[in-house]
Amino acid sequence: xxxxxxxxxxxxxxxxxxxxxxxxxxxxxxxxxxxxxxxxxxxxxxxxxxxxxxxxxxxxxxxxxxxxxxxxxxxxxxxxxxxxxxxxxxxxxxxxxxxxxxxxxxxxxxxxxxxxxxxxxxxxxxxxxxxxxxxxxxxxxxxxxxxxxxxxxxxxxxxxxxxxxxxxxxxxxxxxxxxxxxxxxxxxxxxxxxxxxxxxxxxxxxxxxxxxxxxxxxxxxxxxxxxxxxxxxxxxxxxxxxxxxxxxxxxxxxxxxxxxxxxxxxxxxxxxxxxxxxxxxxxxxxx
Numbered sequence: 418x419x420x421x422x423x424x425x426x427x428x429x430x431x432x433x434x435x436x437x438x439x440x441x442x443x444x445x446x447x448x449x450x451x452x453x454x455x456x457x458x459x460x461x462x463x464x465x466x467x468x469x470x471x472x473x474x475x476x477x478x479x480x481x482x483x484x485x486x487x488x489x490x491x492x493x494x495x496x497x498x499x500x501x502x503x504x505x506x507x508x509x510x511x512x513x514x515x516x517x518x519x520x521x522x523x524x525x526x527x528x529x530x531x532x533x534x535x536x537x538x539x540x541x542x543x544x545x546x547x548x549x550x551x552x553x554x555x556x557x558x559x560x561x562x563x564x565x566x567x568x569x570x571x572x573x574x575x576x577x578x579x580x581x582x583x584x585x586x587x588x589x590x591x592x593x594x595x596x597x598x599x600x601x602x603x604x605x606x607x608x609x610x611x612x613x614x615x616x617x618x619x620x621x622x623x624x625x626x627x628x629x630x631x632x633x634x635x636x637x638x639x640x641x642x643x644x645x646x647x648x649x650x651x652x653x654x655x656x657x658x659x660x661x662x663x664x665x666x667x668x669x670x671x672x673x674x675x676x677x678x679x680x681x682x683x684x685x686x687x688x689x690x691x692x693x694x695x696x697x698x699x700x701x702x703x704x
Contacts, residue, residue, distance in 0.1 A: 421463040422670050424662035428477060429674035433681040435479040436691055440698035442484045443592070443623055443658025446471055446501045447491070453500070456492030460543050463490055466662035468501035472508075474661060478677055484702055486567065487514040487536060488664060489543045495527065502531035510702040512536045512567050517551035521558075528562055533702050535559065536567040539574050540596070546574075549581070559587045565621075565701060566590070572597045572607035575614065588619050588701065590656065593626025594647060599639040600632035608643060612650050621654040621701075622647050624693070627671070627679055628660075634669040636679055644683040648693065656701075657684075657693050 448455070448465035455462060475483055483505075485498045493516040502509045512534040513527055535555060539546045556566050565588035572595050575582070582589070595611045602608075614620050624647050627640035648655050657680055659673050684690050 421461055421662075421664050422666060423464045424466065425670050425672045428474065428672055431478060431674045431677035431681075433677055435677070436687075436695055438481050438699075439479065439694040440482040440484065440656075440702070441475060441478075441480045441658045441661075442656040442698045442702075443486055443625055444471060444483055444661045445488045445664065446485055446497050447488070447662065447664075448497060453491065453494075453497035455490050456494065459490040459492065461490055461665055463488075463662065463664050467497075468504055471501070471661065472505070474659075474673060478659075478674060481508070482698070482702075483509045484512060484658065484698065485509050486512040486658075489514070489538050490664070495532070499527075499530045499532075514538075515555060517548070517555055524558065524562060528564075533563075533704075534565045534567050534590070536569060536592075538569045539578070540569050540571050543569070553581075556585055556587065563704070567592060569593070570595055572605075572611075575607055575610045579610070582614065582620075583617065585619060588621060590621040590623060590701075592623050593629050593660070594622060594624055594640070594643055596626065596629055597643060598632065599630050599643060603642055603646065608646075612646060615647065615651040615654070618654075620651070621656060621697075622651065623656045623658060624648060624683070625656075625658045625660055625676075625680075627676065628663065628666060628669065635671055636675055637671065638679070638682070641679070641683040644680075648684055648689060652689055652692055653697065655693055656697055 447463040511532040567590045569592045624644040627637040630640040631637035
């Protein structure tokens with residue numbers, strides 16, 4: 418089991434002043450383990466990154482709202498996320514992990530707790546594809562809740578699951594630009610497939626995770642052209658988030674303030690930034 422680095426404890430002050438009502442549409446809370454134990458079958462153990470630290474970071478960076486994404490280290494026990502949302506006085510929404518056994522009443526309780534989506538991990542180092550029957554059955558239940566599905570994929574999975582992606586009946590979000598590799602260039606088949614996928618009116622993408630896309634070290638500027646192309650392809654269906662506290666980063670821990678300025682570099686138009694940071698997340702998480 419891998420251990421994770423702690424996030425950079427000294428974020429710089431971003432040069433960009435975020436628009437009023439800006440959302441961090443992808444962040445996590447971990448633990449504290451003494452209160453919210455990590456899953457026994459987890460693939461990594463993060464340092465505690467509790468609600469108080471997340472809220473302080475958002476206050477410092479200038480985010481008004483946030484989406485707390487359940488990560489695999491907590492499995493389908495969403496307690497830490499739900500606790501954070503409950504304490505946030507409406508500031509946060511959530512993306513849950515489920516195991517398929519949930520009753521309608523349990524899903525309704527998650528909705529009442531601020532959850533608006535479920536997430537499935539397909540990434541190899543996090544255990545690979547989920548049970549696809551559970552995936553299909555769960556996705557079929559989301560429309561009645563007004564929820565969407567978040568997909569954490571490796572780049573090649575865009576091909577592997579192309580047919581399944583095309584028949585998802587609710588909005589779906591591809592995390593972290595599909596984890597494509599900047600070193601393989603803009604013409605790499607996986608990125609071209611992702612661009613083509615964005616023609617689907619239900620497809621969304623998070624143009625974050627630059628540290629996962631980049632071939633090098635911070636400030637991860639080789640990820641900029643990929644984010645630019647995705648924003649151009651679907652400006653109404655792009656989201657951005659810090660990914661704090663950046664689990665499973667092995668090469669260079671990002672600085673969250675610098676990530677805000679990196680986002681400004683690939684989304685220089687204030688009208689597009691308004692969509693990316695305010696209008697688009699409100700469509701999925703505002704209600």
